[in-house]
Amino acid sequence: MADRFRVTLAQLNPVVGDLAGNAALAQSAWEQGREAGADLVALPEMFITGYNTQDLVMKPVFHQAAMAEVEALAVACADGPALAIGGPWVEGGKLYNAYLILRDGKIASRCLKHHLPNETVFDEVRIFAPGPLGGPYAIGDTRIGSPICEDGWHEDVAEMLEETGAEFLLIPNGSPYYRNKMDVRLNHMVARSVETGLPVIYLNMVGGQDDQMFDGGTFVLNPGGALALQMPVFDECVTHLDLERTPDGWRAVEGEKSHLPDEWEQDYRVMVESLRDYMRKTGFSKVLLGLSGGVDSAIVAAVAVDALGAENVRCVMLPSEFTSQESLDDAEAVAKALGCHYDYLPISEGRSAIANTLAPLFAGLEDGLAEENIQSRLRGLLLMAMSNKFGEMLLTTGNKSEVAVGYATIYGDMAGGYNPIKDMYKTRVFETCRWRNVNHRPWMMGPEGEVIRPNVIDKPPTAELREDQKDSDSLPDYPELDAILDILVDQDGSIADCVAAGFDRDVAKRVEHLIYISEYKRFQSAPGARLTPRAFWLDRRYPIANRWRDPS
Template identity: 65%
Template sequence: MTDILKMMLAQLNPVVGDIAGNADRARAAWAAGKAAGADMVALTEMFVTGYQTQDLILKPAFVADAIAAVEQLARDCADGPALGIGGPVLAGPKLYNGYYVLEGGRVHARVLKHHLPNDAVFDEKRVFASADVHGPYVVKGVRIGTPICEDAWHPDVPETLAETGAEILLIPNGSPYHRGKPNLRLNLMVARVIETGLPLVYLNMVGGQDDQVFDGSSMVLNPGGRLMAQLPQFDEAEVMVTFRRGPEGWQADPAGIAEIPPIGEADYRACVLALGDYMRKTGFRKAVLGLSGGIDSAIVAAMAVDALGPENVRCVMLPSAFTSAHSLEDATAAAKELGVRLDTVPIGGAQAAVGEALAPLFAGTEPGITEENIQSRLRGLLLMALSNKFGEMLLTTGNKSEMAVGYCTIYGDMNGGYNPVKDMYKTRMFLTARWRNENHRSWMKGPAGEVIPQRIIDKPPSAELRANQTDQDSLPPYEVLDAILECLVEREMSVAETVARGFDRDTVKKVEHLLYLAEYKRFQSAPGVRLTQKAFWLDRRYPIVNRWRDPS
């Protein structure tokens, strides 16, 4: 009877659609596990295809390619440890989210997912069939039960596996980050361990995929809920875990516990990782953005530098007649501290040319928001020209507060291929700036120290599209606006419930009106990093045409 099982946990970063590349990563992990004496090497959910595939998985040729890659992996990894890898499974006419166990040159076992998530960012019921609960499989004489991701968020699948003889639970995941997610996972997995009495491996992938970022944070729990291993958040890692059979059953040896950073740091890291992976996985090496002298663009510049390195980031100042001297100075100071190139392209001439072209049609009207937006759109045009000419991805810099109420110009400052702060409210932007100035980590490619000048943090926010303009001319103070948005967006509260929290009803109704009115802008906005459970994309899907307003 086997009394020791060595399992190599591979917390890695696959790329959606890179089937050959993901298979190569799996081979490398298997080879490392073989060299280290592993009995099994475990990879994450849908690893061979990357995750999430969305409707790409509905293409028969894509599925066939993925299955062929798994079968080739089985042949290539015949002499050594078993290899667990997630991928699509075809069983008759139905397509499943599956987990393959490869051993001895063949597919030793296949596990099919039972519970299909169909909320938040997940639409698995759209693309996969639900399978019956599968029993355990055997590796080196040990019965292993594998609930796939969502299957472990419900008690029935782990309990059924325990009842059918499983001795260890291995849970492969594709679980994306949002604030508080590591603690949520830990609490749920402790519940599964207590319910089943079995040791548990929770193995999660890392890396950015469009708006989602997978944060790893894999863990190993012993019966009773004791944490024996915690893999790092956001970093790739390969960790060997040794399980031993004793008088009280199977238990894992301690394998190191990485610290999970607090939310402020985790949010910043998520933005940097997601931005870097979006660039790398779409084939871009360099980024460009408008640096206005304000806090939003300064933070995005810092994130870009930390993700790509200062040599791969170009900042551009696009002053108009309304750009203050201190904005020019602050943008210059921020660029200097970050070590990035700063170009200056005045828009006055272009603005005058547009004004002259429109003068016959605008005759007899008063200047207003139209003329303000022309400035923003000219900046967007010039930045896109630089992006096209030099192959640099344009980053857009609008925060969640602005995106919520439409305080942004479509085809202007909303231009761009990616927005790393799309799900970060303005009040949190200030906290983030202070955190970055006070902290530096090894994963940052930018310099340490005060990279966002204090004057940028302290001054009243302004779009500078007219004389003496501040954001609070058009919006409530951000402390009030964000608190109202927390009620209306994050908590889906009614107007009456929001007012009951002490807010002026007219202000709440104005914010509600702006929120619904801006839906068409958000529909056309660049993708951005998901940090909350109500990000503006898959988490919150509202109609553009919508006449309903809360009567309460």
């Protein structure tokens, strides 16, 4: 009976739909495991297809092609360690989320996911059939249990595996980031380790997929919850883990324990890596954005430069007669500090032409929101024209506070392909700018030091669509607005909850009304990096036509 077992843990970044490319990544990891004398090479959940595939995996031609790719991979990896890889599996006319064990040129075993998540960004109940509670699989004379992702968050699957002879748990995951999620994962895995008395290997993927960022952070616990190994967050890596048989059962040999950054650094890196991967996986290499001199466009420019390099970022100032000299100076200073291309494109002439065109229809009516929004939509038109001409993806720059209450112009400043700060409230944008000014990391492609000068952060926010305009003319001050939004959106709270927290009922009701009437804008908005469990899109799905208001 073997007294040592080596698992190669492949924390890698698949691309949804790139079956051949994902298989090549898997085979490369397997070859590294073979060279290291591994008994098993393990990849995350649904790795062959990429994750989260949403409805794509239900398409028969797609999941059949994925299964065929796994079968071909089994043949290619016949001479060496076993290979465990997540993918779709059809059995009895039903589609399953499966973990497939490849050995001796074939699919030797398979685990079928039992608990299907049906919340936040996941709709697995409508996609997959639930698998039965099953037992462990064997690699040589070692028996391994593999609860798949959500199965690891429930005690029944792990308990069944322990009772049927599993000697340690290898849990493959496609677990996307939200702020402080690592604590949640660790608490669940410690519980599984304590309940079963077995070592627990939590294997997670990395990489961005649309709005979701899979942050890796693979870790290993010995019985009782003692941390034996911690892989880094966000980085692709392949690590070899040894387990030793003792009189008390298998124990993981302690390995490297990577440092986990704080939530400010992790949020910023999510925005950077999400944009970087979104570009790579959709085929773009360059971006542009409107740089207003304000804090939102400044942080988006910093994120873009850190993700792609200054040579791949174009910033465009599009001033009107309402744009202050202060904004002009601030925008140019940010572009210069970041080292990116800077264009100056006044819109006054175009705005006058549009106003003259509309004058016969608008005769006798006072100027108002329609005229203000013409400026924003003209900027959107010009930026999209540049995007088309130069092949650069346009980034939008609306923060979560603005997105929540509709303080943005549809087909104007909302135009674009991706929004790195879509899930970051304005108050956190200010602090994130300050964080970036004093922090630099090797994964940032931008320069060190202050890249967003203090005046950009400290001046009163304004859209500058009319004389002396301030955001506070239309909205509560951002600390108050964000606190109310946190209750109504992130906590799913009520008006009564807002009042109990000390906010004026009429203000809270007005914010609630703005949230509901802005749903149509969010429905058409660009995707953006998910930072919280209540990001706008899959985490929060509301009807557009909706007359309900909280009566409390």
